[in-house]
Amino acid sequence: MPSPYRAIFAAPGTLAFSAAGFFGRMPLSMMGVGIVAMVSQLTGRYSLAGWLSATLALSAAVLGPQVSRLVDRHGQARVLRPALLISVAAVAGLLVCAQQGAPNWTLFAFTACAGCIPAVGAMTRARWAAIYHGSPRGLHTAYAFESIVDEVCFIVGPIVSIGLSTVWFPEAGPLLATVFLVIGVLWLTAQRATEPAPHPRTSDSGGSALRSPGLRVLVVTFVATGAIFGSVDVVTVAFAEEQGSKAAASLVLAVYALGSCLAGAVFGLLHLKGEPARRWVLGVCAMAVSMIPLQLAGNLVVLAVALFVAGLAIAPTMVTTMALVEAHVPRTRLTEGMTWTGTGLAVGVSLGLSASGWVVDEYGAGAAYAVPAVAGALAVVVAFLGYRRLRRPVPTREGRDDEHIQDHDEERVA
Numbered sequence: 001m002p003s004p005y006r007a008i009f010a011a012p013g014t015l016a017f018s019a020a021g022f023f024g025r026m027p028l029s030m031m032g033v034g035i036v037a038m039v040s041q042l043t044g045r046y047s048l049a050g051w052l053s054a055t056l057a058l059s060a061a062v063l064g065p066q067v068s069r070l071v072d073r074h075g076q077a078r079v080l081r082p083a084l085l086i087s088v089a090a091v092a093g094l095l096v097c098a099q100q101g102a103p104n105w106t107l108f109a110f111t112a113c114a115g116c117i118p119a120v121g122a123m124t125r126a127r128w129a130a131i132y133h134g135s136p137r138g139l140h141t142a143y144a145f146e147s148i149v150d151e152v153c154f155i156v157g158p159i160v161s162i163g164l165s166t167v168w169f170p171e172a173g174p175l176l177a178t179v180f181l182v183i184g185v186l187w188l189t190a191q192r193a194t195e196p197a198p199h200p201r202t203s204d205s206g207g208s209a210l211r212s213p214g215l216r217v218l219v220v221t222f223v224a225t226g227a228i229f230g231s232v233d234v235v236t237v238a239f240a241e242e243q244g245s246k247a248a249a250s251l252v253l254a255v256y257a258l259g260s261c262l263a264g265a266v267f268g269l270l271h272l273k274g275e276p277a278r279r280w281v282l283g284v285c286a287m288a289v290s291m292i293p294l295q296l297a298g299n300l301v302v303l304a305v306a307l308f309v310a311g312l313a314i315a316p317t318m319v320t321t322m323a324l325v326e327a328h329v330p331r332t333r334l335t336e337g338m339t340w341t342g343t344g345l346a347v348g349v350s351l352g353l354s355a356s357g358w359v360v361d362e363y364g365a366g367a368a369y370a371v372p373a374v375a376g377a378l379a380v381v382v383a384f385l386g387y388r389r390l391r392r393p394v395p396t397r398e399g400r401d402d403e404h405i406q407d408h409d410e411e412r413v414a
Contacts, residue, residue: 024120024184029157034173059115144268214328217386224379226348231356259311283317288376
């Protein structure tokens with residue numbers, strides 16, 4: 001492991017909560033596609049499977065920030081364990097109802113409750129923020145490592161989930177995702193030494209993290225970014241099917257995630273100076289521009305190369321996003337703020353899935369790559385319009401040192 005990554009794990013407990021976080025976030029990449037694979041096999045209705053997957057994403061978008069807000073107030077252990085119980089019960093009900101052919105409304109009801117799944121990625125990032133608060137270089141490397149873990153999950157998770165559901169039995173994908181969630185959350189919440197201190201409600205900590213103008217810019221931009229991801233997934237599957245090799249779609253999408261993973265690993269080694277907001281805008285622009293070559297791909301090999309290049313812009317942009325959230329959101333609402341960015345992505349993914357599916361049906365997969373290109377253009381517009389709000393964090397009553405934050409990337413660890 002390169003020295004900057006080895007250095008961040010010198011702090012006691014970091015390796016253990018990172019390992020727990022890996023298991024706990026696997027459902028993020030496994031549950032949605034697992035539900036699609038399960039329901040499509042049991043009922044033969046892809047439309048129902050898609051609507052259930054979208055319901056899960058929207059439910060997580062609504063419930064996730066509320067769970068994280070409670071975590072900020074009461075601590076991870078006290079909140080995540082009850083949330084885990086609700087999620088596991090809901091997924092169990094969904095699996096039983098799907099297997100028994102229960103009415104569709106029962107599937108939607110249990111899927112909506114399953115959206116209570118804890119945002120484990122936000123929990124581990126909050127622990128890193130607590131450990132390396134005041135050490136920008138260490139925090140930058142830690143966030144880069146978290147992005148690498150995210151991409152590894154998105155490389156491995158869908159392949160495992162779809163593979164088990166098609167080769168073993170239909171419910172296998174969501175079932176294994178639930179097992180991973182239980183292992184990850186229970187293991188993470190058992191580690192109390194690295195758990196961030198809760199911030200009970202006070203006159204200074206009420207309200208939502210979305211009161212921050214900078215966070216609102218990030219979330220809205222991430223809605224458009226999520227639409228890129230959702231539409232690329234759907235259109236790539238349709239394109240592979242048109243090319244006569246639908247099974248290759250998972251490998252092509254894995255190459256997309258691999259590009260992001262490698263870029264995140266390199267980005268974490270860098271000690272960048274300058275304004276994070278400017279780097280973030282450049283990253284959003286790079287993601288948008290990288291969608292243009294996809295429309296020119298004539299076969300799966302060219303598409304895989306184009307997606308690998310497109311993936312290079314993802315992780316660095318995500319790492320910078322987390323740094324901006326940390327700068328713009330008070331520490332009393334940091335976990336909630338990080339979860340809101342995931343909420344924006346989830347909403348965008350649902351919109352991208354729906355829009356690209358319609359375009360594929362009407363005009364074919366080749367034309368449908370215009371959907372992520374349009375989503376990228378919208379992300380750029382929002383990023384430029386909100387750039388001034390991101391340049392300097394708004395002063396808070398928690399006593400944040402704005403000048404320290406402005407020079408966040410120019411400090412060095414002693």
